Amino acid sequence: MAIKDLHHFLESYFTAHQCSIVHNDEGMLTIQLTEAMDRALMNRPFYWHYIKKMGYAGDPKQLTLITDPEKRDGKHEWIHFGSPRLHQILNHLHDNETYTKLFERINTNQKTALFPWLVTNVKISYEGKQKMDEMVSIGLHLINGTMKANMMDELRNKTIQASISDYCYTMTPMITLSSGYKRIERVLEDYIRNQQHDWAERSLETMEEEISLLRHFYKGEDQESDIRKEMDEIKRRYYPCIHFSVVNGGLFYLTEDAS
Template sequence: MAISNLNTFLQEYFSAHHCEILSNHDGILQIQLNEKMDRALMNRPFYWHYIKKMGRDGDPMQLTLITNQEQTEVKGERIHFGSPRLQQILRHLRDNERFTRLFQVVNTNNNTALHPWLVVNMKLSYIGKHNKDEVFSIGLNLINGMMKIDMMEFLQQQDFQMQISDYCYTITPLIKPISGYKRILTVINQYINDQDHKWAKDSLEALQNEIELLKHFYEDSPEEEREQMDKELADLKERYHPKIRVSVINGGIFYMEQM
């Protein structure tokens, strides 16, 4: 159910933001950024301030992202779930494109009904001794309750626009978006329950070991150092105690012909 092809996700992300894909093969994705995406991702505010002050267009950078971890011959950024670059991309999506409402482009001369789909892209974070993220894209038909996973990969194959096409009309949702979102959360929670949570047990064992070491370290310490020990205990519990966090990256209502 999680996005399994990170390379496809990244290609679609940069294409949607009008960046040129220079090459994409063997898990190596080379992108020519435009100015907007260079500003968003490359952390060069002083460069752009200087360039604009000089009245020049600027030179957006290129990115080489490597999703194939076995690839060793090409220089670039290795990117995987949990990597800083992917987290940055997900934050950019979350902060700038939280919600949208789009209509499928339909070329027809007949009255055509468009079904509303609630689409939610979510991040599932496993936090403990070792951290891991998974990204999900789930669509829910707000008329019949049909659910589809890897929804963004499907949507990328369709054409959408802000206005409804001629001769098309929308069907009023029978399922309210908030109810649809709760259904999606139920699926996510079931997915979590079905996982092997050995990682959580390992985190708890590591936490207990660290606590015992810390207490042993402070065993003969004076009373005034106990406050520092309590602080370090709290830090250990925050870092090691296993937890799972579900967060919404973005989403929207997409009106489409019946599948």
């Protein structure tokens, strides 16, 4: 279910934002950023302020990302689930492109139906002694209820555009967006429930060890308020929890063969 191929996720992300892929090798991706993406990701506000004030076009940077940990070379940026750069990209998606409506491009001279899919990209956060994130992509057919994991991989093989193609028309959803999202939520909850959660057990063990040490440290002292405060902090750091949030999503109208 998870988007395990981070390399292709990033390739799709930058391509969708009109960035040129300069180098694309297994585990390494070099992107020529546009001005908009340089502003969004490279943290150079003073540079762009100066350039625009002087009336120049500006020189957006190239960004090289390493997605294969075995190819880390110290010169380029290693990106992985949980890394600051990936958080930045996900936040950019969340802030700027939470919801979209797109259509599959079809070259036809006959009437062709396009079927509605609710597609959501969700970040699952596992928090405890260690923190990790997982990206999940799910598509729900809003007429027959078919659900697909790794929906972004499905869309990658199609040409998607903002306007509907000539001779095409859209089918009316039978499942509402709110009902559809609740179905996806239930699938995510089942997915999480059926996983092995050794990490949570280890986190609880560490929490109990820290609390035991705390009690031992304060043994014989009447500082109940301090103990309670530090105990709450230990629980905040180590008590395992899982939550998920929608990074972005949308309504995609696709041909019948997508179902």
